[in-house]
Amino acid sequence: MFNRRRFLQYTAAGMATGAIAAPAWARTSGEGNFGIPMLRGNQFDLTVGKFPVRINGRATEATGVNGSVPGPLLRFREGDEIKLNVSNTLDVDTSIHWHGLLVPFQMDGVPGVSFPGIRPGETFSYKYAVPQNGTYWYHSHSGLQEQSGHYGPIIIDPKGADPVDYDREYVLVLGDWTYGAPERLFAKLKKHSDSQNFQQRTVGDFLHDVSAEGLGKALDDRAMWGAMRMSPRDIADVGAPTYTYLINGRSTADNFNMVFNPGERVRLRIINGSAMTLFNVRMPGLPMTIVQADGQHVKPLEVDEFQMGVAETYDVIVTPQVAEAFAFVAESIDRSGQAVATLGPKPGMRAAVPQLRAVPTLSMKDMGMDHAAMGHGQMEMGAEEPAAMDHVTMDHSKMDHAAMGHVMPDPHGPAVQMVSMEADIETGPGVANIAAMPMSRLDEPGIGLDDVGHRTMTYSQLRSLEPNPDTRAPGREIVVHLTSNMERYMWSFDGVKFSEVTEAIRFHEGERVRLTLINDTMMPHPIHLHGMFFDLVIPGAETSGRLPRKHTVIVKPADKVSVDITAEHVGDWAFHCHLLYHMAAGMMQVVTILPAEAMPMADHQGHEMVDHSTMDHSSMPQGEVDHSKMDHSKMDHDAMSEEDMKR
């Protein structure tokens, strides 16, 4: 049995910092230092304000919690009742959202959705129980404050024995910093959406391709992208030098330091708290065993690198055997920059900083256009996992979306007919492209990681350690398209910006529902649903009962991802892309979970399919369809769909 020293470490970190301490940059990162002030217990006083910080050696101003970037580590214990008093010293509203925590919706912290927000000078008390354990985080859901430092980590220690065995632990909060105002950055993206990309293809790249592939092929490639008016280097909207990448508020030069004794099992709790950056995480020379994803335990999976969406968390165990300094590398997905920390046998060491790798380039597959490659992929998948065929052969582009309520047989469930609801998306000012042939890309590691020459994680490799609590087949499928026009910097779900939304997506308490996300854009989107975990439907493992449970999932370009959800927690829950400026541009919705007993109109609507503004609800006899008595898991929506079609 390993000797756990972490409690001593907490005390040291806690003592050194206090509740409202010197900014994070002012503290040393010595032995056993989390690098972040820590608060524990079940009563917390937090203050949101503006304060000076030093990032990468340069003085600047942050907006955040208790004067540090990231904000203090909050440490709860599973089962505790927590109270947090959050005071706002800003001159604008603020909020704190507890990312991944199963709190009552009115404590979820999304202004305009779950509460009114915290006004300047006011204190709001969040009260909730924590029925879970794991690594989570918190951040502002007001304006663009998250970009300015308003984020911090949460650890919930398990009530009983921790299934993860470790000797010491560190929290690593990844961030992206800009010295300018986030509002200005958003405005620049709106005005010239490619203005923050300094990795576009040049005439030099063209000449290189000509010599490597021949003139014809290089021209064909340019013509193809040019015809689409899209860039194969459009991988991140914002990269370095606009961004300085951070680990616990520290740049590579600031060298966040972790120490270990050879042979120890070191648990790294990694949180992507950035505003816009997906990171590739690796520790050259040190395999990482993933033990937790989004706070949920997974069967240990040893990899050398993994891609991490904004808002995802991963806990990994590393066991360095030799007394050497190892680099912890968080490289931005577009490889314009990175943040490197050191895990060494002594404090103050500096691991070798690896060179940035070659900038990845998108392929036809990312457009959802490469029919030849698609067919190939389909065959491959079918050969390996026959069950996957049912999913990949569903070609929505050829379906008549107007004929709603098309019935999709579930190959694994009982003889239940799953009704699928999908909006009819058309191109227009806000929708530049519709993926002609989206397919599951869960078995891919992510942009740029296909050929890195070592083991990379794919979602399809993840399995929950604990059995899934609900293995019912979903009764309904709601299809949501991720849509955009990069040129105008417009982002939306189903072509409808949040500002244009007239009704929420509705789930019914107790129902098992499938949410299918189709990415019609050429960028990966980390999609987050508040208030619930969803089971990632992995082709071939649908009936494993061990699907990974997540709160945030990266939907790759032209990807089609399904997640199964048990609608448990009644309330209005935010649902959005966790890339901050995509959300600000409109890539957001609300999922309402209606209580089982109060469903007057229940799900009469085919959601996005029916224009409710033209529906006269008053003439509908109440109770004509009494959903409260229905078993939604086996509900046959066909009858209702036909009724809707007549309208």
Next chain:
Amino acid sequence: MIRTLALFIFAVSASAPVFAEESSPPWSMADQYFDADEMAHARHHVLDHHGDTRQFYVMADRLEVQSSDEGDTLVWEGNAWYGGDVNKLWIKSEGDYSLESDELEEAEVQALWSRAISPYFDFQGGVRYDLEPKGRTHAVLGIQGLAPYWFEVDAAAFLSSEGDVTARMEAEYEFRLTQRLILQPRVEAELSAQEIPELETGSGLTSFNAGLRLRYEFIREFAPYVGVEWQGSFGGTADYLEAAGEDTDRAVFVAGVRAWF
């Protein structure tokens, strides 16, 4: 008139419930826990701030000195707009100021309503006023956007207060030599549907300019440039120039800045 007004009021009042968000808010469960008015306000705010923010943009696309044997001319072409993703108020201005004779040779300003009509194109309509020469006013109809293969295009037709119809077309392309060094070919053609003697303009193609500008983006918002441009006049317009003893075409060197905010 009264009937029209009554119809209008009827239409507005009939359509009002559709737009009255709070009569049927898209979600409202938090109203059970917090003040409903406060929630309504916050809901309105969160919707507005996620997709309906407005921007204000100013760009000096070309602010340059053109040098030729005939002397130096200060030339500007700029844009400004205010609005959201689909609808914008768009102001355009361009003109020439002779540094030799110290006088404004040409100057115009356009005020346009710009509406996104497809992923890459905006329809624009409005008015143009000529400060020089002669203070004419025109109705403007145009299309601006990004054509396949990354050609920035702007085409507009003008109907003047004198009844004359003219048109102007511009196209630009960008060769990225490096991430910050950009070579930009640009062509501009002007056409006239009729002869306009008082402006010494013939019918048909009146002028054609082709330029090549090399800029360096120190930051994306600020890029000085140098370049060359060939400027030619054609048809009846060229005849007017020849009659006045002027050249019908010339090459100029340009130096200027491109800047936006």
